[in-house]
Amino acid sequence: MKISARNQLQGVVHFLDEGTIDTSVYVRLQSGYTLVSIITNEAVADLKLEMGDDVIVFFKSSSVLIMTDISLGISARNKFQGNIKKIKHAEVTAQIVVDIGNNEKIVSTITQDAVELLELQTDKNVSAIIKATDVMIAK
Known part of the structure; x- marks a missing residue:
């Protein structure tokens, strides 16, 4: 498949x-x-x-939210703490690769504005959030 x-x-x-x-x-x-x-x-x-x-x-990568306050409570069922391994920038969006352990990675696509607002960079600890649905x- x-x-x-x-x-x-x-x-x-x-x-x-x-x-x-x-x-x-x-x-x-x-x-x-x-x-x-x-x-x-x-x-x-x-x-x-x-x-x-x-x-x-x-x-989908667009279903993955990125949070920098890893202690913040949220209703989404899936919250994975990890480390940003790579950021690929485009004009409007960016692709964030988060290593959640054992070389398992989650990819998120967010806006460039969000990257700047959250001050994202490689090696920064973040949470990747995915709704169970x-x-x-x-x-």
Whole structure:
């Protein structure tokens, strides 16, 4: 399978929390972090997801927020602390590569204004934030 999403991480399903319509799928990443994806119960059944399954989680770089105050509380389910490894500048946007551990990287696309406002630079510690509903799963 090929897909255009910049973020494609491998992991293992370690918990399924089924609700009336949706299931929260907890995926242990290679970095040691747990990523949560909220998908429909129908999608869980279609994928035949079970605990212990190897999966790929993916999400667009434009769905990743960057925060410099790593102690700030936020309602998004996925908050990964890491270190900026690379910033690629364009006219309006910038691509930020954050290493979250074990050589696992999350890519974020934000505006140049945000880069300047947050005073982002390589080797700066940041948090990468992803809403659970923005994360898709492939098996």
